[in-house]
Each structure stands twice: as C-alpha cells, then as structure tokens.
Amino acid sequence: MKLDSKVPEGPIAEKWTRHKFNIKLVNPANKRKYDIIVVGTGLGGASAAASLAELGYNVKNFCYQDSPRRAHSIAAQGGINAAKNYPNDGDSIFRLFYDTVKGGDYRSREANVYRLAEVSNDIIDQCVAQGVPFAREYGGKLDNRSFGGAQVSRTFYARGQTGQQLLLGAYSALSRQIATGKVELFDRTEMLDLVLIDGEAKGIITRDLITGKIESHAAHAVVLATGGYGNVFFLSTNAMGSNGTAAWRAHKKGAFFANPCFTQIHPTCIPVSGDHQSKLTLMSESLRNDGRIWVPKEGKPGLTALEATKIPEEERDYYLERKYPSFGNLVPRDVASRNAKMVCDEGRGVGATGKAVFLDFADAIKRLGKDVISQRYGNLFDMYQQIQGDNPYEVPMMIYPAVHYTMGGLWVDYNLMTSIPGLYALGECNFSDHGANRLGASALMQGLADGYFVIPYTIGDYLAGKLNEKVSTDHEAFREAEKEVKERIDKLLNINGNKTVDDFHKELGHVMWEYVGMSRTEEGLKIAKAKIKEIRDEFWKNVKVVGTNDELNMSLEKANRVADFLELGELMVDDAQNRKESCGGHFREESQTPEGEALRIDDQYSYVSAWQYNGEGKEETLNKEPLMFENVKLTQRSYK
Amino acid sequence: MNMNLKLNIWRQKNANDKGKFVTYEVSDVSPDMSFLEMIDVLNEDLTRKGEDPVHFDHDCREGICGACSMVINGRAHGPKRGITTCQLHMRSFKEGDSITIEPWRADAFPVVKDLVVDRSAFDRIIQAGGYVSVGTGGTPDANAIPIPKKTADIAMDAAQCIGCGACVATCKNASAMLFTSAKISQLAVLPQGQTERYNRVEKMIMQMEEEGFGGCTNTGACEVECPKEISIEHIARAHREFIAAKACSHNV
Ligand SMILES: Cc1cc2nc3c(=O)[nH]c(=O)nc-3n(C[C@H](O)[C@H](O)[C@H](O)COP(=O)(O)OP(=O)(O)OC[C@H]3O[C@@H](n4cnc5c(N)ncnc54)[C@H](O)[C@@H]3O)c2cc1C
Ligand code: FES
Numbered sequence: 001m002k003l004d005s006k007v008p009e010g011p012i013a014e015k016w017t018r019h020k021f022n023i024k025l026v027n028p029a030n031k032r033k034y035d036i037i038v039v040g041t042g043l044g045g046a047s048a049a050a051s052l053a054e055l056g057y058n059v060k061n062f063c064y065q066d067s068p069r070r071a072h073s074i075a076a077q078g079g080i081n082a083a084k085n086y087p088n089d090g091d092s093i094f095r096l097f098y099d100t101v102k103g104g105d106y107r108s109r110e111a112n113v114y115r116l117a118e119v120s121n122d123i124i125d126q127c128v129a130q131g132v133p134f135a136r137e138y139g140g141k142l143d144n145r146s147f148g149g150a151q152v153s154r155t156f157y158a159r160g161q162t163g164q165q166l167l168l169g170a171y172s173a174l175s176r177q178i179a180t181g182k183v184e185l186f187d188r189t190e191m192l193d194l195v196l197i198d199g200e201a202k203g204i205i206t207r208d209l210i211t212g213k214i215e216s217h218a219a220h221a222v223v224l225a226t227g228g229y230g231n232v233f234f235l236s237t238n239a240m241g242s243n244g245t246a247a248w249r250a251h252k253k254g255a256f257f258a259n260p261c262f263t264q265i266h267p268t269c270i271p272v273s274g275d276h277q278s279k280l281t282l283m284s285e286s287l288r289n290d291g292r293i294w295v296p297k298e299g300k301p302g303l304t305a306l307e308a309t310k311i312p313e314e315e316r317d318y319y320l321e322r323k324y325p326s327f328g329n330l331v332p333r334d335v336a337s338r339n340a341k342m343v344c345d346e347g348r349g350v351g352a353t354g355k356a357v358f359l360d361f362a363d364a365i366k367r368l369g370k371d372v373i374s375q376r377y378g379n380l381f382d383m384y385q386q387i388q389g390d391n392p393y394e395v396p397m398m399i400y401p402a403v404h405y406t407m408g409g410l411w412v413d414y415n416l417m418t419s420i421p422g423l424y425a426l427g428e429c430n431f432s433d434h435g436a437n438r439l440g441a442s443a444l445m446q447g448l449a450d451g452y453f454v455i456p457y458t459i460g461d462y463l464a465g466k467l468n469e470k471v472s473t474d475h476e477a478f479r480e481a482e483k484e485v486k487e488r489i490d491k492l493l494n495i496n497g498n499k500t501v502d503d504f505h506k507e508l509g510h511v512m513w514e515y516v517g518m519s520r521t522e523e524g525l526k527i528a529k530a531k532i533k534e535i536r537d538e539f540w541k542n543v544k545v546v547g548t549n550d551e552l553n554m555s556l557e558k559a560n561r562v563a564d565f566l567e568l569g570e571l572m573v574d575d576a577q578n579r580k581e582s583c584g585g586h587f588r589e590e591s592q593t594p595e596g597e598a599l600r601i602d603d604q605y606s607y608v609s610a611w612q613y614n615g616e617g618k619e620e621t622l623n624k625e626p627l628m629f630e631n632v633k634l635t636q637r638s639y640k
Numbered sequence: 641m642n643m644n645l646k647l648n649i650w651r652q653k654n655a656n657d658k659g660k661f662v663t664y665e666v667s668d669v670s671p672d673m674s675f676l677e678m679i680d681v682l683n684e685d686l687t688r689k690g691e692d693p694v695h696f697d698h699d700c701r702e703g704i705c706g707a708c709s710m711v712i713n714g715r716a717h718g719p720k721r722g723i724t725t726c727q728l729h730m731r732s733f734k735e736g737d738s739i740t741i742e743p744w745r746a747d748a749f750p751v752v753k754d755l756v757v758d759r760s761a762f763d764r765i766i767q768a769g770g771y772v773s774v775g776t777g778g779t780p781d782a783n784a785i786p787i788p789k790k791t792a793d794i795a796m797d798a799a800q801c802i803g804c805g806a807c808v809a810t811c812k813n814a815s816a817m818l819f820t821s822a823k824i825s826q827l828a829v830l831p832q833g834q835t836e837r838y839n840r841v842e843k844m845i846m847q848m849e850e851e852g853f854g855g856c857t858n859t860g861a862c863e864v865e866c867p868k869e870i871s872i873e874h875i876a877r878a879h880r881e882f883i884a885a886k887a888c889s890h891n892v
Contacts, residue, residue: 047776050776051775054775054776065699065705065707066697066707066756066758066760067706067759067760067762067763067803068763069706069763069803070699070700070706070707070803072699072700074700074704074705074706074802075700075702075704084782084783086783122777122779124782125780125781125782126774126776126777126779127782128782128832129772129774129779129832130771130774130832131771131772131795131827131830131833133792133793133795133796133799133826133830134792135792135796136786136787136788136789136792137789138788138789140786140788140789141783142782158796158799159796159800161704161800164704164800164802165796165799168799172772173771173774173775175763175767175770175771176767176771176773178763179767179768187760187763239699239700239705240699240700240701241699273670273672273673274670276672276673276677276678276680276681277677278674278676278677278680278701279701279702281702383703383727387727387729389672389731452776452777453776453777456776498688500687500688502684544687544688544690546686546687546690546691546692546693547692551653551654551753552654552695552752552753552756554693554695555687555693
C-alpha cells in the first residue's frame with residue numbers, strides 16, 4: 001500500500017505556515033457540534049484535550065490512573081528543549097531541527113521535525129503563561145542548560161522535575177476545561193478497543209477499573225496519546241502501568257505500526273538488584289558531566305563499590321574516555337549503553353550481578369569540592385543512596401543501561417492522523433519525530449507540540465467534512481466490539497492456570513532484553529521469535545488471573561496488557577529482523593564499522609517501516625514510507 | 641541479611657465492605673527490595689494460592705506521581721521523612737518486625753478497595769480555580785516578564801506537591817490545607833497568577849470545605865509527613881490571601 005505522508009509542498013521553513021492556510025477549518029459556531037475522544041492525560045493528551053475544548057469541541061478524556069495528573073510524563077526529570085536562543089549561543093530553529101534529524105540517525109521525516117523545532121518556542125511561552133516555575137537566573141530571566149551532549153544550551157528545566165511541572169501546567173489547563181464542562185473526564189478507565197464505522201474511527205470501548213463495567217463511547221474523531229511501550233521489556237524506567245494496549249488494539253483494527261524495534265536504552269540507571277526487581281530508576285544523564293565511567297582492566301567478579309575505591313588508577317579502564325577522546329563520558333545514549341554492555345559481556349562488569357559499571361565522582365569532588373557536587377547533584381545522590389544503600393560522595397555509583405523510551409509507535413501523517421481516518425496519535429504513542437534515537441529533552445517538547453500546537457489545527461481538516469454526521473453508540477459495531485472485549489476478559493479469568501501474569505511478563509522481558517535489547521543478531525532474533533510464540537501460547541493456556549471482572553482487579557488489568565505485549569514483542573522482532581542495518585538505538589551486530597560503531601545502510605533502509613496487521617496468527621505486511629532528505633546532509637555519526 | 645516479617649494489612653473488598661486487618665507472614669525479604677516490591681512478592685504468593693492480591697495504588701515507583709499511599713505503622717509513607725512509600729526500602733526494617741499497613745483514612749477519601757482510596761476531591765479543588773486562565777496560543781514571549789529567582793524558587797517549592805494526600809491522612813482534622821495552599825501559594829507569588837488571585841483562593845477553599853475535609857488548626861503534622869517537605873508557610877500565605885480576598889470582597 002502507498003503511504004501518503006501528506007507533507008506539504010514548498011521550502012521546509014514555509015511548509016507548516018502554508019499547510020495551516022490550506023487545510024480546512026471548522027467554523028467556530030460549529031465546533032460544539034463535534035465530539036472528540038482523547039485517550040491519555042500525559043503531556044500529549046492533557047494539552048490536546050484542553051486546547052480542543054478551548055476551541056469549542058466537546059471532549060471526553062480518559063486515563064487509567066486515579067487522576068490525570070499522575071500520567072507517566074510526571075516522571076521526566078531533565079528538561080525540555082526549545083530554539084529560543086536566549087543564551088545567544090547560536091541556536092536557531094534550523095539548528096534544533098538539524099540536531100534532531102542527525103540525533104535520530106536520519107530515520108525521521110524532515111518536515112515533521114522542522115515543525116517541531118518551529119513550535120518549540122511557543123511551548124515555552126505557553127508554559128510560562130500558565131505559571132510553570134522554570135528555573136531562572138538572578139536577573140529574573142529563564143535559565144538554560146546544555147543537555148545530552150548538545151553544543152548549545154537550549155534546555156529549559158524546573159529543578160529535576162521538569163516533566164512534573166509541565167504536566168501540572170497542562171493539567172491545570174485541563175482542569176479549567178473540566179470545570180467549564182467542555183471536557184468530561186474518565187479517570188480509572190481503560191480503553192480496550194477502537195471502534196470503526198465504515199473504516200473510520202468513531203469510538204472506543206472502555207472498562208471502568210472500579211466496577212468492571214464495559215462501556216461504549218462514540219465521537220467524530222479519536223485521539224490516542226497513550227504513551228510508549230517500553231514495558232514490553234518488563235523492566236524499564238517507565239511507570240508500572242505504562243502499556244501498549246490502546247495503540248496495539250488500534251493496530252489490530254488497521255492502524256499501521258511504525259518502526260516498532262526502535263527502542264532507546266538509557267545508559268545511567270540504577271542496576272537490577274535481584275529477581276524481585278519491579279522497575280528501574282533513571283539517574284539523570286547530567287551525572288555524566290562530572291562522573292567518570294570505568295570498570296577494572298581485568299575482571300573482578302563481585303567487586304563492590306567500597307573495594308573499588310582501593311583499585312589503583314593504572315588498573316582502571318575509563319573505557320569511554322579511552323575510545324572516544326573528544327566526547328569521552330558524554331557520548332550519546334546509545335553509544336554509552338552499548339559500551340557498558342560490551343565491557344560487562346567481557347566479564348569486567350562489577351557488583352554482585354556483574355551487570356554494572358562504575359560512575360565515579362571522586363575526581364570531580366577533588367577538583368570542585370563536595371559542596372559544588374552536592375549543589376549540582378544532591379537530590380540524585382540522595383535518591384541513589386536511598387535505593388542502593390551506598391553513599392556516592394564516598395564510593396562510586398554503579399549504573400547500568402535500561403529501557404527508557406520507544407521511538408516507534410503508530411504511523412502518522414503530517415496531520416498526526418494514523419492510517420485509519422479519524423484516528424490520531426500524539427506524543428510517545430506515535431513514531432513521528434525522533435527517528436532511530438531520541439535526543440534528551442525532546443520527548444517533552446514533542447508531546448506538548450503535538451497537543452498544544454498541531455492537533456488543534458490539523459483535526460479540523462478531517463472534521464470539516466463531517467458536519468451534521470451523527471455519531472452514536474447505537475451502531476452495531478459498538479455491540480460487536482463490546483462483545484469481543486468481554487469474551488477476552490472471560491477467557492483470561494477462566495484459564496485458571498499455574499503461572500501468574502508477572503511470571504509471563506518476566507519471561508517475555510528476559511527474551512526481549514537478551515535478543516532485542518542493546519544489540520541484535522539474525523540468529524538471536526530467530527530465537528526470540530520462537531520463544532515469544534511459546535510464551536504466548538503458554539500464557540493463553542496457563543495464566544492465573546484471580547478475582548472477577550466486576551471489581552477493582554489489578555491482575556486482570558495487567559493480564560490484558562501483558563497479552564498485548566506478547567503480540568507487540570513479536571512485531572518488534574520482525575521489524576528488527578527486517579532492518580539489517582544499524583541505526584541509532586537499533587544495533588545489528590552484522591552492520592558495524594571496523595571500530596564497532598553503528599553502520600547505517602542508507603541506500604537500502606532510508607525508510608519508515610509501517611507494519612500492517614493481517615489477522616490472528618498471520619505475518620504482518622511491511623509497507624515502506626521512503627525518507628527524503630533535502631535539507632540535511634547524511635553523515636556517519638562520529639564521536640571519536 | 642534476608643528477613644522474615646509479619647504484615648497486618650487492611651483488607652476491604654469494596655466501599656461497602658466493613659473491612660478488617662489480616663495477618664500475613666512473608667519470608668526471605670531482601671533489604672534491597674523496595675517496600676512495594678515486598679508487597680509484590682506477597683501478592684504473587686497470594687495469586688498462586690488463588691487468593692485476591694492486596695490492592696494498592698502505585699505507578700511511577702520513584703516518588704513523583706503521587707499514586708502510592710500507605711499508612712505504615714501509623715505513619716503516612718512509613719518511618720522515613722521526605723520520601724513516598726515507593727521510595728521506602730526494606731533496609732529500614734529488621735528481622736522479625738511486625739508491620740501494620742492501612743489506607744489513607746479521611747471522610748473525603750473513601751476506600752475503594754484494600755489500600756486504594758478515592759482522591760478525586762483533590763482534582764475538584766484544582767478545578768475550582770487552581771490555574772491561570774490562559775488559553776493555548778497568543779501568549780507573550782517567555783522572557784517578557786522577568787521573575788526574581790527568589791520568587792520562582794518559592795513558587796517551585798510549592799509546585800512540587802505530588803498530590804498524594806499524605807497531609808490529609810496525617811492531619812487529625814483530615815484537612816487538605818497543605819495541598820490546597822501549595823497551589824494557592826504558587827500562583828499568588830507569581831505575576832501570572834495576579835489577575836485571579838483573590839477569586840482563586842476563595843473558590844479553592846470553598847471547594848475544599850465542600851468536599852468534607854476538616855479545618856486547619858495549625859498543628860503542623862502535615863509538614864512533617866509531606867514526602868516533598870512542603871512547608872506550612874504556604875498555609876500561612878493562603879490564610880493571608882483568604883483574608884485579603886474577603887477584605888476586598890471579591891465575591892464568590
Ligand atoms: C524516568 C523518565 C525520565 C524522562 N525524562 C525526560 C526528560 O527529561 N525530557 C524529555 O523530553 N523526556 C523525558 N522522558 C520521556 C517523556 O517523559 C515521555 O516520553 C513523555 O512524557 C510521554 O508523554 P505522553 O503524553 O506521550 O504519554 P504519557 O505521559 O505516558 O501518558 C500516557 C497517558 O495515557 C493513558 N493511557 C495509557 N493507556 C491507556 C488506556 N489503554 N486507556 C486509557 N488511558 C490510557 C495514561 O493513563 C496516561 O494518562 C522521560 C521518561 C522517563 C521514563
Ligand atoms: S508510585 Fe509514584 S509516587 Fe509512589
């Protein structure tokens with residue numbers, strides 16, 4: 001099938017302006033005649049729901065948490081990028097655009113990324129107007145910092161809680177619209193299916209998580225902003241409830257899934273401590289500004305942080321500084337992560353599990369003093385000590401990479417519409433702007449760009465043609481979808497097997513991490529595919545979900561989500577198998593430079609993989625959207 | 641050293657059930673586990689036995705979403721200051737300990753099941769006025785209004801609230817004043833919040849009362865248990881704002 005990205009004509013800097021002029025508008029008086037469903041209350045969802053309601057649309061907004069304010073966006077720490085150029089250090093919309101395309105290893109769509117950079121400045125203005133307390137300098141102006149190895153200072157932040165403050169800003173705008181009655185909020189409500197009428201998205205099926213009631217909701221358009229699917233790996237930095245269900249069910253109804261194998265593994269997380277581990281905690285990337293990463297030159301199994309302080313300098317291998325003299329400890333996330341894995345695979349990992357490397361502040365403390373380090377990282381050091389029990393002022397931290405973000409997601413065109421008419425995807429849920437690797441502080445920017453400044457314009461283009469269309473849950477399609485959802489729940493509750501949902505989730509996670517994690521091979525991917533099938537088959541025969549549907553039943557919620565992960569995981573394998581090049585976070589061992597760096601194969605793989613569902617148990621069809629680079633020159637990344 | 645512990649956990653099937661404490665033994669608890677991971681282990685055991693696992697709210701498990709909410713041995717979020725339940729580690733307990741675990745208890749936070757309560761009253765307090773009425777778009781350049789660093793810092797101190805409700809659970813009056821005042825205070829000190837300043841404080845406090853939270857009698861207990869260590873100075877500021885609002889009779 002030919003994918004139409006609907007990228008407008010014209011020079012890149014004029015595309016968005018022209019497009020806004022050319023697309024259809026809905027007359028202000030008519031907006032109240034349209035109902036829109038927004039699933040998700042994170043940065044993408046809350047900003048979209050509030051902005052659409054302000055325009056006059058009737059919005060129904062859903063989240064699975066007990067309050068919209070708890071969406072996973074709340075956990076983002078580091079900051080949000082914008083091309084304001086306040087520090088006068090040479091930033092511009094074009095530079096932010098360029099860096100993002102390059103950082104994504106040339107696997108994103110130029111026009112979308114340019115628009116993202118273009119609206120980035122409006123986001124900061126918007127958030128400040130809402131009262132978001134960004135960090136400021138003594139003169140009262142906004143403070144910026146450089147983040148994730150960027151050459152300019154373009155990151156705005158609110159202490160270590162930027163995501164929290166941005167989300168609370170969007171939540172406040174949303175709350176205002178709830179108070180006016182323009183948004184109807186459904187918290188503790190999970191979307192379990194998408195409803196299509198004549199091939200267009202016209203509603204969703206939900207489960208009330210307190211009563212178990214299965215309900216239908218109809219609308220003229222459906223917007224998904226349901227976050228990423230990093231929890232396929234069981235262990236990740238995502239919130240426990242983060243899931244792929246909404247996107248996956250939409251996929252099964254016809255929405256193409258793009259680049260599912262593009263996963264970001266963050267290099268600085270607190271390592272796994274045992275089988276009881278339920279999630280992984282991110283330690284901000286900023287630590288790499290002053291911390292030095294090392295392992296012993298010769299493997300010393302079980303080496304503790306305290307013992308490490310006694311290891312003489314000449315027996316240490318500061319491997320990033322050694323291999324990448326110009327970037328050192330500040331190489332991009334994917335490079336840092338892969339190198340940590342390599343040294344651990346060589347048997348030089350540290351700590352009880354051998355799956356950790358040191359991040360050492362001894363030199364920085366000597367050079368700058370404990371006070372300076374404490375001012376910079378005090379919170380993070382406290383957090384580390386709380387979790388790990390070691391004091392990072394005295395002994396090195398131990399870190400290890402962990403799954404953090406999924407660049408892949410539902411395929412969308414320039415209007416953020418999926419391949420199903422009337423269904424949109426925003427935020428981490430879509431694939432659109434980060435290519436094969438996301439830059440630090442760019443996810444928050446994208447979520448808010450999509451919700452505040454893109455969807456309010458582009459949704460009108462679709463809706464304008466639907467005036468006077470009646471939407472109602474009376475349609476047969478809703479009954480059918482409800483029936484399917486109920487049958488699936490009954491099935492899960494009645495298997496009554498021997499293994500818990502978490503048992504299966506952990507098994508899946510192990511396979512994904514082992515074979516579809518930081519590096520991937522043809523052979524490993526084959527093994528993964530077979531294993532995932534086995535786990536999935538066993539799941540449907542042997543899972544144990546206690547309780548009933550008609551109550552708060554968290555095992556049932558989890559079972560529903562894990563069942564979807566078991567299918568999505570396999571598609572990730574297919575995608576990784578198809579893409580025989582390495583790019584960004586996707587490292588195929590078969591495709592590397594002589595120095596062991598990721599090697600892209602541009603003449604064969606400069607495309608977006610958009611997978612099309614063909615029915616239960618069938619292989620999916622791969623559709624390709626070719627990527628054209630007219631404004632950015634493709635180069636091999638080098639951090640030597 | 642791994643530990644054996646006795647847990648007394650509040651079990652309540654639903655809002656209409658009377659509820660009771662049930663005792664469970666857990667063994668081989670590693671000091672590296674988080675408190676919630678310890679309950680995960682218990683829940684896996686219960687599930688294998690076909691019993692209903694203990695329900696509790698949680699999501700981020702890193703102290704920022706505000707979902708987790710347990711009273712542990714009589715203290716909201718357990719024995720340590722400045723952290724949430726999910727940040728508490730089993731290192732803080734010892735072999736043979738007996739641990740009592742209850743939900744937040746307040747009329748305005750009815751129990752939904754086991755340790756899960758309904759905190760939607762907090763959302764409604766924000767809906768009553770916890771925002772600056774600015775629509776999307778058409779806002780001035782972010783640097784157009786300089787804000788002294790000190791002011792921005794005070795606003796940020798207040799804005800850090802995670803809305804967990806530990807303040808309510810701790811207060812003998814079940815007052816929501818620390819939560820409510822944190823938002824009032826954030827917006828009262830910032831220039832963006834001035835236009836609606838008095839209207840906001842009146843509406844939010846009225847909503848707080850309507851939700852059935854108790855009045856604040858300045859015991860300061862909330863500040864002690866707040867995982868984000870939000871200061872009761874914000875309560876004092878909210879009181880001043882409220883009096884000023886009444887004085888200039890911005891009607892609600
Ligand atoms: C620890 C951590 C730190 C990070 N730090 C940064 C940073 O410093 N800078 C940066 O730019 N990015 C950062 N990121 C990434 C960024 O936070 C996320 O990508 C972004 O917030 C995602 O926003 P979202 O709106 O797409 O989704 P989310 O915030 O994940 O929201 C998803 C919403 O969908 C709802 N939902 C999901 N499924 C369903 C369903 N089936 N039914 C109903 N509702 C559903 C949820 O309830 C929630 O409201 C970080 C991520 C993590 C994990
Ligand atoms: S689970 Fe998010 S604060 Fe505890």
